[in-house]
Amino acid sequence: MWRDKPRIRAIKYASPGWLDLALNLDVALQVAKVVCTFAGTAVFLAKSYAAAMKVLYSVKTEREKSRLAYLKLTIEQDAMLMKHCNAHAKLLGFKSVKALNEQTGNSEVTLRLLLAHHRRLRELGKYVEDGKVILPPNNDEES
Numbered sequence: 001m002w003r004d005k006p007r008i009r010a011i012k013y014a015s016p017g018w019l020d021l022a023l024n025l026d027v028a029l030q031v032a033k034v035v036c037t038f039a040g041t042a043v044f045l046a047k048s049y050a051a052a053m054k055v056l057y058s059v060k061t062e063r064e065k066s067r068l069a070y071l072k073l074t075i076e077q078d079a080m081l082m083k084h085c086n087a088h089a090k091l092l093g094f095k096s097v098k099a100l101n102e103q104t105g106n107s108e109v110t111l112r113l114l115l116a117h118h119r120r121l122r123e124l125g126k127y128v129e130d131g132k133v134i135l136p137p138n139n140d141e142e143s
Contacts, residue, residue, distance in 0.1 A: 081107035088114045092121065 006023035085107055089097035092114065101110045127133040 078107050081111050085111045085114060088118065092118060 006021040008019065009022045010020040012018045085097045085101065088111070097110065097114070100113065101107060104110045104113065124133070
């Protein structure tokens with residue numbers, strides 16, 4: 001609440017300087033108690049914090065493990081994704097999608113990368129269509 005925030009009443013800059021605050025005494029006493037408690041039990045608070053973080057980390061790890069188990073692909077899904085990877089890679093001019101798939105280790109990630117590449121090429125293609133970019137002719141094409 002606005003009444004609980006301290007307000008500066010006076011400041012003296014000369015040495016020794018001081019700062020005079022107007023504040024709610026009850027709130028100031030509560031803050032002072034918490035600070036004293038924290039200072040007096042810093043070691044125990046640090047251990048408690050570390051233990052709590054360890055529990056949070058283990059919960060996160062378990063959540064990720066269950067998420068990964070949920071996200072594992074079936075053989076049929078993997079085959080279907082690889083079929084799309086190979087087809088799309090060929091259309092984009094890749095000689096082989098095998099090296100990319102070995103790097104990602106997951107056909108879903110491979111397909112997502114290929115589709116991202118496709119979106120970027122599509123944007124560049126719009127520039128060519130609009131005449132904003134002129135590319136040299138492809139020597140591999142047979143006229």
